[in-house]
Amino acid sequence: MAAGVVERVVTGDVIKEIEVSGPGFLNITITDKAIIETLALAKKAKANPRELAAGVVERVVTGDVIKEIEVSGPGFLNITITDKAIIETLAQRATDATGRLGVPFADNPGTTVIDYAQPNVAKEMHVGHLRSAVIGDSVAQILEFVGETLVRRHHIGDWGTQFGMLIQYLIEHPHELDHKEGEVSGEEAMSNLDRLYKASRALFDSDEQFKTRARRRVVDLQAGDPETLALWQKFVDESKIYFFSVFDKLDMEIQDPDIVGESGYNDMLDETCRLLEESGVAVRSEGALCVFFDDIKGPDGNPVPLIVKKSDGGYGYAATDLSAIRDRVFNLKANSLLYVVDARQSLHFKMVFETARRAGWLNGDTKAVQLAFGTVLGKDGKPFKTREGETVRLVDLLDEAIERASAVVREKAQDLSEMEIAERGAQVGIGAVKYADLSTSANRDYKFDLDQMVSLNGDTSVYLQYAYARIQSILRKAGTTEPVAHPELELTDAERALGLHIDRFAETVAEAAAEYAPHKLTAYLYQLASLYTSFYDKCPVLKADTPAQVENRLFLCDITARTLHQGMALLGIRTPERL
């Protein structure tokens, strides 16, 4: 039981202090007086510790908050909270004007820069980008909810040698990306880019002279030649049309100013290298600027360095990430750097973080964490591919999820119009995809199984959404908007279990925030919906025995719904009022 109840325990002759010491645990400090007195008693009676505990228990004053207290093994006391305390605590939450349902702000909030949703320019988004976006969005919202200042950074891949090829092709085939702004859909934008990419690649591979021109174009780009940069910008803009259409489909708000891709750190790269070389953190090796690590070796036993600057003078992924760290620590004043990136990039981040530590950019005041996520697998347990062995396009996947969900909604819908079915279908389908992604701990691989995801039974978002919609329908029928709690009533076991679980919302959110673990929240919400279901099965609401009981049960329904709604919102999932 959490803070709310603790506040209300009467301390006195026996209990000196009582505090929450973790989910489900209370720490009780017995007064010295009680100990000495009990010890004296115990000594006199030659009692063992168990009897001693029993002695303490006997002397705890039960009453408004504690109904019963008993020894439940050596060193453990079992405390039963009164029904009254449960309902009163929840009533306090419900009337909390901040609407936070009792969730306190974290003790020492700081600034977190979260790096997530980082697709690559001129390339399709795939399921890996989906995971980063979904997990990142949820973690950001959870952290923000507990008071952390969040800076979002979408580190898109918008720089590199492939742009030489693309730009050169566009120069030689002008008008390929011509269209009036806003006229093109995300899908069209991507297919334009894809066409250009394939055509330029084919030319690059077959035509030596084009290859030379493309390479020269890279030099122009890096030198900041205005014409070249303008064309590069065209590719970035076209890609953004596509990205935003996908984020939109994902029902996710991404702000343009937060898109600071690899190119955003170009001005810092030289200095980053200079600082690393001057401090001796990086050394020249075969013409390249490298950082070495004792424990990182290749299969041949030779050390594998982090290459900060290539022997041809080019900068890579590492130089950009190291510069981004400097920006995030020194300009954005971050206390925590969080990277929601595929586990397959773990070695890169390990080396980058260690380099930044050696350079003194990261120290005790600033932590850097890769929130590494696992691979999305197909139903067969192998990395997710189409039948033709190609990477699955994210958009196709989302469309299929929406289609399946719409079928489920349609089947259950009694009074929904076609437009409503389409809207709910999207909310249920996208919710299903997000929930499946969030409900296993991020570092594990997970199977992308649409049948399971949109199933009405089991640990799915649809199950939670239906629980929510069912409650709303009861509340509509009752015609109450703010049902009144009745702490004077005796509760059934199902009501007690539900009430106690609702009370755990605050500590669950705190835990999910501290551990960057949205799956703790999904597990909590699933249990909440399950406990609600058994409450609903066992306890008639509108047909309860007395008007007071009807109200009290409506109150429990309402606060369950509000908790579901808030929890799902933190996961980025909608809770439709009707389903």
Ligand code: ARG
């Ligand atoms: N764009 C990269 C990819 O698609 C992910 C970027 C991750 N963030 C970073 N700061 N390196 O794999």
